Amino acid sequence: LFKDDVAQQANAVTLLYFATGGGKSEAFLGLLLFVLLLDRLRGKARGVSALMRYPLRLLTLQQARRTMTVLAAGELQRIDRGYPREPLSLGFWVGSGNTPNWHGDDGLSHIPTLAQTPLSGESTAKELPPYANYRKQWLKIEECPFCRSEAPVALRRSPRGAEKLLGHYCTATKEVCRWNRLHADPTPLPFYIVDEDIYGLAPSVLLGTVDKLAVIGQSYRTIRLVFGMFGLAPFRSRASGRLHT
Numbered sequence: 373l374f375k376d377d378v379a380q381q382a383n384a385v386t387l388l389y390f391a392t393g394g395g396k397s398e399a400f401l402g403l404l405l406f407v408l409l410l411d412r413l414r415g416k417a418r419g420v421s422a423l424m425r426y427p428l429r430l431l432t433l434q435q436a437r438r439t440m441t442v443l444a445a446g447e448l449q450r451i452d453r454g455y456p457r458e459p460l461s462l463g464f465w466v467g468s469g470n471t472p473n474w475h476g477d478d479g480l481s482h483i484p485t486l487a488q489t490p491l492s493g494e495s496t497a498k499e500l501p502p503y504a505n506y507r508k509q510w511l512k513i514e515e516c517p518f519c520r521s522e523a524p525v526a527l528r529r530s531p532r533g534a535e536k537l538l539g540h541y542c543t544a545t546k547e548v549c550r551w552n553r554l555h556a557d558p559t560p561l562p563f564y565i566v567d568e569d570i571y572g573l574a575p576s577v578l579l580g581t582v583d584k585l586a587v588i589g590q591s592y593r594t595i596r597l598v599f600g601m602f603g604l605a606p607f608r609s610r611a612s613g614r615l616h617t
Contacts, residue, residue, distance in 0.1 A: 397438060404439075405446045408460050408576055412450060417457040418613075420602055424579040429470055433512060436464050436579050440563055443577065444517035447562070448550065458613075461562035463570040464512055465580035467587065471510060471565040475529075475536040479506050483538060485531040486558055491543045494526040503527075512565055516542035519549035528560070535612040538566045571597040572614035574605075 390396050404422050411421050424439070426432040443460045450460065467473060472480055482502040489497045498507055506527070513525050523544035530537045539560025546553040551561065564570050570578070578601075588598050596617045599605075605615035 397435065401439060401442045404577065405442055408443075408446060409450060409455060412455045412457045418576075419574045420463075420576065420578050422577045424577065425582050425585070426580070427582050429466060429581055432464075432466060432579065432581050436462065437513060437515075437517075439577060439579060440513060440561075441517040443562070444551070448518070451554065459562045461564065461573070461575035461577070463573075463575035463578045463580075464563065464565045465567065465570055465578050465584055467567065467580075467584055471512070471567075472538065473567040475538070475566060475568055479509075480529065480538065482506050483510075483527050483529045486528050486541075487531055489528070491526055491528075491541055491558055494524050494543045498524060498526070510538075510565060511540070513540050513561065513563055516544060516549055516551070516561065518542065518551035518561070519544050521548050523548065525561075528558075535614065537569055538564075540565075571601050571617075572612075574601045574615060 408421050424435070426435060440462050443462055447460045464471060479502075483506060484497065484503060489503075498504055511525060511527055515521075516523065516525055519542060521542075521544045523542065526541045526543050528539055528541055530539075537560065540563050541558055541560055542549045542552055544552060551559070562575070564573060564575055587594055589595075600615050600617035605617050607616040608614065609616060
């Protein structure tokens with residue numbers, strides 16, 4: 373009888389159900405954070421440690437914000453505990469139509485630099501086109517994950533001649549935001565949305581939609597960039613920290 377019961381169970385379908393708010397995301401995010409910090413302790417200075425895929429872009433954005441909040445908490449713990457290597461970071465890898473692919477894409481020139489529009493002027497700048505239009509489209513984090521203050525998050529790009537980067541910046545003062553307090557100069561949050569930045573900086577966690585994986589088969593150049601991000605880049609610039617394939 374026991375053998376028959378086992379045979380019947382092997383042919384049955386079992387459904388394990390957790391309701392919304394049951395802690396599914398928190399469970400794997402806790403494991404994710406453990407893996408990231410373990411990598412830092414065992415000598416992995418940078419690079420992708422986890423790949424998260426979702427079927428829908430709206431769900432991807434919601435999970436990106438939740439994941440970034442967890443990574444921010446982990447980054448503060450990394451600093452407090454003296455763990456070495458680079459900050460824990462997140463790459464929002466969803467592609468054109470939602471985020472820019474390259475720094476030469478249309479509209480990126482309308483994002484001001486810090487010299488053109490200081491962070492203190494974000495409350496006024498975010499209402500003025502054309503920046504207001506692109507900010508609405510590309511700003512993926514509306515609340516700083518480090519301080520959770522009401523200060524707006526700003527988009528700024530690197531000045532001409534510098535290493536290109538489109539960054540999210542917390543506009544809260546150093547007294548309010550610890551991320552800003554940890555850096556002498558305004559520093560973008562460790563959250564990247566441009567494909568070019570993601571390939572070059574290889575964030576700790578890569579989060580995006582399932583269809584983005586199809587980019588691997590589109591061109592030889594893209595294959596090299598993706599492989600480089602996963603550890604096969606032959607060179608890394610000491611000045612910028614970017615991978616070169």
